[in-house]
Amino acid sequence: MDDDNNCSCTQGATTSEALFSFGVIADIQYADREDGYDFCGLNRRYYKHSLCHLQSAIEDWNRTDVQFVLQFGDIIDGCNAELKMSETALGRVLEEFKKLKAPVHHIWGNHEFYNFSRDYLVDSALYTKYLQEQTFLSNSYRDQSSTGDDASEFYYAYQFCPVSKFRFVILDAYDISILGRDTSTKKYQESLKLLREKNQNENLNSPSGLVERQFVQFNGGFSQEQLDWLDEVLTYADKNQERVVIMGHIPIHPNSTSDVALAWNYKDALSVIHSHHSVVCYLAGHLHFGGYCLDSYGVHHVTLDGIIETPPESHAFGIIHVYHDRMVLEGRGRILDRVMHYKGYQTFHR
Numbered sequence: 061m062d063d064d065n066n067c068s069c070t071q072g073a074t075t076s077e078a079l080f081s082f083g084v085i086a087d088i089q090y091a092d093r094e095d096g097y098d099f100c101g102l103n104r105r106y107y108k109h110s111l112c113h114l115q116s117a118i119e120d121w122n123r124t125d126v127q128f129v130l131q132f133g134d135i136i137d138g139c140n141a142e143l144k145m146s147e148t149a150l151g152r153v154l155e156e157f158k159k160l161k162a163p164v165h166h167i168w169g170n171h172e173f174y175n176f177s178r179d180y181l182v183d184s185a186l187y188t189k190y191l192q193e194q195t196f197l198s199n200s201y202r203d204q205s206s207t208g209d210d211a212s213e214f215y216y217a218y219q220f221c222p223v224s225k226f227r228f229v230i231l232d233a234y235d236i237s238i239l240g241r242d243t244s245t246k247k248y249q250e251s252l253k254l255l256r257e258k259n260q261n262e263n264l265n266s267p268s269g270l271v272e273r274q275f276v277q278f279n280g281g282f283s284q285e286q287l288d289w290l291d292e293v294l295t296y297a298d299k300n301q302e303r304v305v306i307m308g309h310i311p312i313h314p315n316s317t318s319d320v321a322l323a324w325n326y327k328d329a330l331s332v333i334h335s336h337h338s339v340v341c342y343l344a345g346h347l348h349f350g351g352y353c354l355d356s357y358g359v360h361h362v363t364l365d366g367i368i369e370t371p372p373e374s375h376a377f378g379i380i381h382v383y384h385d386r387m388v389l390e391g392r393g394r395i396l397d398r399v400m401h402y403k404g405y406q407t408f409h410r
Contacts, residue, residue: 076383076384078381078382078383078388079223079226079382079383079384080127080222080223080226080381080382081124081125081126081127081379081380081381081382082126082127082128082129082130082162082222082379082380082382083117083120083121083124083126083128083129083130083162083377083378083379083380084129084130084132084343084364084377084378084379084380084389084395085114085117085129085130085131085132085364085367085376085377085378086131086132086133086134086344086345086346086364086365086366086367086376087132087133087134087169087345087346087348087364087366087367087368087369088110088111088113088114088131088134088135088136088153088366088367088368089105089107089110089134089135089136089137089171089366089367089368090107090108090110090111090114090135090136090137090149090152090153091107091108091136091137091139091140091143091145091149092107092108092143092145092148092149092152093107093108093139093143094107094108095107095108095109098348098369103348103349103369104369104371105137105368105369106368106369106370106371106372107137107139107368109372110367110368110370111152111153111156112372113367113370113375113376113377114153114156114157114367115156115159116375116377117375117377117392118156118157118159118160120377120379120392121160121161121162121379122159122160122161122162124379125161125162126162126379127162127222128162128163128164128165128222129160129162129163129164129165130164130165130167130307130343131157131164131165131166131167132167132169132307132309132343132344132345132346132364133166133167133168133169133170133171133172133309133345133346134169134170134171134172134309134345134346134366134368135150135153135166135169135171135172135186136149136150136153136171136172136175137149137171137368138170138171138174138175140175141174141175146175146176149175150175150184150186154185157185163188163191164188165188165191165220165228165230165307166185166186166187166188167230167307167308167309167345168181168186168216168232168234168240168309169233169234169309169310169345169346170234170239170278170279170280170309170346172186172240173234173237173239173240174239176240177240177241177242178214178216178240178241181216181240182214182216187216189216189218191218191220192218192219192220193219193220193221193227213245213246213247215232215235215282215283215285215286216230216232216235217229217230217231217232217235217286217289217290218230219293221302225300225301225302225303226302226303226304226305226382227293227297227302227303227304227305227338228304228305228306228307229290229293229304229305229306229307230307230308231282231286231290231306231307231308231329232282232286232308233279233280233281233282233308233309233310233323234280234309235247235280235281235282235283235286236250236251236254236280236281236282236283236324236325237251237279237280237281238251238252238255238264238277239277239278239280247283251280254275254324255275255277258270258272258275258324259275259276264276264277265277265278267319267320273319273320273322274319274320274321274322274323274324274326275324276320279310279320279321279322279323279324280310280323280324281323281324281325281326281328282323282325282328282329287328287329287332290306290329290332290333291332291335291336294332294333294335294336294338294339295336297336297338298336298337298338301338302338303338303340303402304336304338304339304340305339305340305341305342305343305387306333306339306341306342306343307342307343307344308323308342308344309344309345309346310322310323310326310344310346311323311326311342311344311346311347311351311361311363312326312329312330312333312342312344312361313326313330313342313353313355313361314326315351315353315355315361316342316344316351316352316353316361316362316363317344317346317347317351317363318347318351321346321347330355333357333359334355334357334359337403339359340358340359340360340387340400340402340403341359341360341361341362341387341400342359342360342361342362343362343364344361344362344363344364345363345364345366346363347363347366348365348366348368348369349365349366349369350363350364350365350366350394350395350396351363352398354400357403358402358403358404360387360400362389362398362400364376364378364395365393365394365395370393370394374393374394375392375393375394375395376392376393376394376395377391377392377393377395378390378391378392378395385401385402386399386400386401386402387399387400387402388400
């Protein structure tokens with residue numbers, strides 16, 4: 061991360077009371093196994109201790125009385141599937157989340173699909189669409205969780221309003237993907253065709269030689285149906301003068317992440333977002349060492365550091381305080397403090 065993009069959370073944060081606050085945490089990737097390394101053998105992964113980090117985060121959030129928490133996906137590691145421990149590992153993490161006083165919104169990442177099918181996830185505690193806001197639904201003609209085909213083709217996206225004039229939108233960054241879907245489905249077949257067109261490597265997780273390096277198996281993208289739904293949500297938000305925060309597991313701006321940790325069709329997502337004035341921020345995980353940029357349209361892109369690669373002596377979670385004119389990220393450990401002013405306001409950097 062570029063230190064020039066960092067900002068003290070104390071600057072400009074005392075002129076008014078926060079409207080509300082919420083917790084953020086990404087890439088817990090718990091597993092009951094000894095420490096290991098990433099696929100490149102470079103970055104250490106603390107599988108067991110990730111649960112201790114989650115416990116510390118929950119204690120902190122409970123003391124702060126956050127209104128809700130966003131869990132950005134990869135809640136358990138894919139190695140649990142190989143160990144036949146997926147349900148046990150998920151159960152242990154969810155037991156910790158039960159100690160949280162506030163509701164938690166779960167986002168799905170690639171490791172969810174290494175362990176479970178979409179059908180399983182819909183019937184699990186990781187499906188938190190029941191927390192969605194209903195007012196927009198009553199004014200909407202589009203079913204935001206279905207493509208109009210059978211249920212096996214659905215995408216997991218919804219929106220909610222913690223207070224008046226602020227809307228949060230959760231996107232499904234693996235709507236177009238070969239992960240988690242039955243091989244007989246239309247979306248799987250279309251996703252596989254696209255991936256093989258862009259990536260001719262024998263190992264589809266390898267970006268070697270690729271022009272568009274985001275086209276690897278551990279990434280995914282957004283269907284046109286989902287982008288049409290997002291456009292409708294943002295049109296509603298524009299009309300009602302709301303501010304919108306969008307969340308997904310995978311980053312969508314190349315300056316907020318590495319070129320191999322981007323959504324497949326990130327340009328399509330940005331095109332929709334930039335056609336509306338209501339969006340102030342996009343939050344993501346996936347890239348374990350984090351990232352940030354303020355794009356030319358005034359949208360902040362924050363990629364959170366991952367718990368899985370956080371040493372026991374540190375932390376990697378945060379609290380975001382929301383004001384009328386800005387959001388203030390109060391980080392813990394590896395996650396740095398940041399003040400993010402909305403469009404039309406000056407952003408200060410230390």
